[in-house]
Amino acid sequence: MQTLFGLPMGGLAVGLAAALALLALGVLVLAWRHPILVKIGVRNIPRRRTQSVLIVFGLMLSATIIAASLGVGDTVNYSIRRSGIETLGHSDEWVRSRESRLFASDYFPVDRAREIESALRDNPLVDGVLPQIREVSPVINPAAIRTIPRTAIAAIDPDRTAGFGNTRTSDGKAVSISDLGRGEVLLNEDAQEELDAGPGARLILVTPTGRHEISVRAVVRNGNLAGSSPRVLMSLADGQGMFARTDQVNRIDISNAGDAFAGNQHSEEVTSTLRLLLADPVAAERLHSVLGTPRNRAMVRAAAESEPPGRLQSRFLRLAETLEAPRPSDEFKSLLSDTEIAGLVGLALERDGRAAEAVEFSALAAQLRLLSVDDIKSNALQDAERVSDGVTRLFLVFGSFSIIVGMLLIFLIFVLLAAARRTEMGITRAVGARRRQLVQVFVFEGVVYAVGAAALGTVIGLLASQLLVSFIPQSDQIGFRVVRHFEPRSAAVAFCLGLVLTLATVAVSAYRVSRVNVVSAIRGLEDETSHASAPAFGGRFSRLVAAAGEPAVRIFRRSAPRPTPSGGEPTPVRKGRPLRWAGTVVSAFWGVIYPFFRQGWPLIILGAYMTVQGTASAQAFGVRAGVSLTIIGAGLTLRWVLERLNVGYPKRGRIAFTAAGLLLILFWSMPFQWLFEIFGELEGGTEMFVLAGVTMVSAAVWVVMYNTSLFVWAANRTLGRIGRMTPVLRTAIAYPMAARFRTGLTLAMFALIIFTLMVIAILTNTSQIAFERPHRVTGGYEITASVPVDLAVPDINAALSGVPGVSGDDFLAIAGSTYIPARAREPAAKVQLWQPISVRAVDEVFLETNRLELAHYDPSYGRTPREIWDALRSDPDLAVLSSSALPARFEQQIEIHGTRYQSSQLLREAPEVMSAFVVELRDPAGARPPMTRTVIAVTDQLADLLGDFPTLTTGTEILGPLSAKPIPITNYHFRLRQGLNPVDVADRLETGLVEHGIEANVNERELRELLSVNNSLNQLFQSFMGLGLVVGVAALGVLSFRAVVERRQAIGMMKAIGFKPGMIALGFLMESSVVSLLGILLGIGLGSLISWNIVNELKNQIEGLRFTVPWGNVAAIVSIAWGFSIIATLWPAWQASRIYAAEALRYE
Amino acid sequence: MDEFIIHARGVNKVYRSASAPVHALKDVGFDVKRGEMVAVMGPSGCGKTTLLNCLSGLDSVDSGEITIAGQSLAALSDDELSEYRARHMGFVFQTFNLLPVLSAVENVELPLLLAGVNPGRARRISRDRVATVGLADRENHLPGELSVGQRQRVAIARALANDPAIVWADEPTGNLDSENERDVMDLMCELNKQKRQTFVIVTHSDSVGVRAHRIVRMRDGVIEDHGS
């Protein structure tokens, strides 16, 4: 992976390392100044082995999660790159006819290749130019009765394969195209496997000119020219013969210098060289004179200047420069060959009110490119980057729950450490250590742990990632084969990031736990947290002034005569070194503002500010976080007010925070639509999920922990009557409820993890709807078949009559469609760039018979899907968009495509009634004038399940204006008579129509495969979340261990008064169950709440979606979480039961 | 013989955990009559706590025989001993040992619930006990919210909750000032008188000793004086 959250990984690693170095320096300086504190800290480590192991375990989690996320990303990235490289071999750029996107078979004279070759002969960046014919045709192996309807045929110039790597047979012998005789071919391994044809086999290749016999010379390994997926290699001459394309090719592959990977680095330069080479000088001349008029020069410059700064703008500006020259320069040609720049110029003309000229210009600009150049490898690698960045991001979002839980564990461990060392800390303080120095002791200790833990965590995380990727299903739906991989750089980033997070947590925890009341600590009394109010503002402020002014005072003192220290007079403690001075000032400053924070109103102000900002910039994060902060602030303020009103200590907190907590939960669980009604449409990504989880869980834990007495009371009421177990149960509830802080932390851990698991489970479960009503996905057709353009079926019904085993009345309907790449934009949109869209031209039968449903429609055209489709039939100017063409509030998918058309008219979730809008369409090259269609409806999101590129569906009338040549129907949708097995029919179609290279897919099978992929991914995420669950469980284990130590004497007493050993053990198990079950309950409740909200929101996209809790899955989650929490407590419980009363009672 | 509720003969106890074995009880014989209040006194480390733990069945002995109300302790399993303690014995410790997370009345009702008394009745009895030790108005306070003297009174209430035949008290006044000590002793003497319960009190306070019916003096694991 090259990027993380869009940041370059290299830079990230360097930045983090620098931050770490700085931290390390700070620690070293402190260590050097206080070696004694280091000694105390470090010597604490080997004192308790088990405890140390637990601490390392807790500290390692951040690094583990990050490393696991990055490791999965690396594997995905590497796998996609590899599959890209395998398919493309050494080809870095493709040169094709500029209409090649429309037709697989747009040929051009092979002389073009000669020209390019001679022009590039001395170019050090290019090491191969390979003219070839690429076709997709059926290949039959009559001997084995096997057929591949879509075999890639590569007819290659045998004399020009240098630079494209070797082709080797499976046993390692080099074999090249030039070795092939007439009619001889090479098969790659994939083709061999599917055709079951070895060397010497005689096959039949079907081309538009008829059947051709070919014989297999050898089977070659995938990769390089052999690519992947079934491919047949032959000589160019043979190909030209079989496809009747004498002296023609349809593709020229360019290989850049360097191997398959490294060549990519020259891509940009080679691409622009090629574009220049392929620019038509006559068209360039004309374009230059059109744009060279003073009016147009000024217009281009103005347009370029108004672009947002960036690479595009700087190139646009350079174009403006080239217009000043008298003749079209090379740069001019290469810049205008770029469709993006040409598009911007066309747009500028339109804005200038010259639409007709814009059309003319764009046709001319299309002519400039004799052939089009695609930096295909670069695109493939960028796709890999985008997908893996998305995957890692998703993992980190989910993983951040575990990271947070890990941090809570660190905190918890420190709380327990401090509890264990209270007396010791009290004594240290008593002999004169400051609180700051106690913090440092913990920090030194923590640093040692953290460094070891981060290293261990990174290793474990990377190992875990290699395990996790085995959940990635091996399926065509995924599109790549998983190859395990990780980058050393990821290890570095995970280590550094993990360590930084851990150290930060350690520092905060150390600060928090070092607060100790000297007297009570030494006497071993219960810690009574002091509620003494802070000194008045004046006092605090003057302390700050004194601290800040100290150096000045010192200078003054120094100049004054020094008093000679006499016998009993204490020497001044402060040494006044700058570092310490800064520390004192900061802490005095904190002292000034902290009491205000406790009063809450600064948080209200901050929250309100964030809310306003968030509303203004339409960012959900700002609004959500802002409102939440405001509520928290209000809670604090309420407590402060209650304090003023002399409400007692526990009571005022309880009232204030219960109110605030409930309000928070209410705020987060209200329907999203309300939020948008209040604050306007807001944008938010997956990070909102984390914010929601953390806030809701914290709020709920708040409410619970401030109302423990209620729980105890309720539990005693309901469970208090179970005989002799009553005392066990009572203590099992009373202990955790009394240790509010620890229990709260652990509850939060469990709740957070279960929350995530719950949301994943419920949202995955919604995909079941595709199964319940498959016609919404398939349109009600059992089989979808497609043929290559060149082998299109002129009359499907006639063709079917020749297919053995099927008869005309097997089919209730045979609908036809064709997909054409196009560009779209909306006249009403702000952004006027043309963006990729797929136009689906459908025939009458499709419009008449399809059963696709609609998410949105304009009621003035019809009130049911049927009426809408009929409207399209009667008016060819109408169209229906796919829902993937609408932006979504909840982008669930990983971004796979680059930029593409997105409607500006409505959101996928929009609840309001849609009204028709106009979309402009044109061919990708912009060679022909644009046309318009009126969108009157948007299909159901389920219709996108089997392909989610934005699609506009309209009648076949659009085919003419979109293309110069007639485009045939290439897809057939079959609705079968009842009782027929679609699998059999599909097989018969493939065999019977093999001349047409027909590929027939059974829709239900595809759907099932898709759902199984979904489920595997769900499992992948759930197991990943399992890491977090481990932390929660570990926390319970740690708590129980600590409890055994802390409660030794009490356990002795319990035994003395008659508790049996089994009851003691049971008590411990119940205690951890109380915490884990309560956490699980909170997680389930809150997770269901937010999922319910999300599902309600998704209902606007997918009609009929229901909120259902997958109880089986939930039961599994509960039993695993609870089961592990019991397992973690077994050992301490056993230990507790074995405590010997006579011994335990003796010692404190 | 039947008049002795506690009857021990030839009890030996050796601690082997330390580097050198410690012979804490050497061939001790010890009898207590039903309803008697006995004080065990002696210098620190002489084996008083050990004696108490062994007699009450909290600790095992190396040899010798201990019978409580005619029941030989050696014949009971660990669980049976627990049960036996829950029904027939009460304990008061120097450090009170109340469960900090339970209120006074809840602490007191623990032994009752353990003995299988139904919760409603247990609550009534324990409130009654808490009232007996004079803390009726504090019954719902947590131990942390009580003074040390009050805590020890709660501990005594707990020890008496299930009307035990014997109450074992190991330095019950060790953590108390003299005023609280007097209060606690008044309470125990009165309960002893009222309910005819047997009290074995380990102490090194003379003022506690003098209030017992009999003072047993120990030195180096041996009972020197059985008192009269």
Ligand SMILES: Nc1ncnc2c1ncn2[C@@H]1O[C@H](COP(=O)(O)OP(=O)(O)O)[C@@H](O)[C@H]1O
């Ligand atoms: N677990 C033990 N291991 C070794 N020696 C012990 C142990 N418990 C008590 N002792 C020793 O046994 C002797 C009697 O102790 P104890 O009964 O507590 O005395 P007392 O209660 O009279 O102060 C002491 O010498 C003490 O050190």
Ligand SMILES: [Mg+2]
């Ligand atoms: Mg003792």
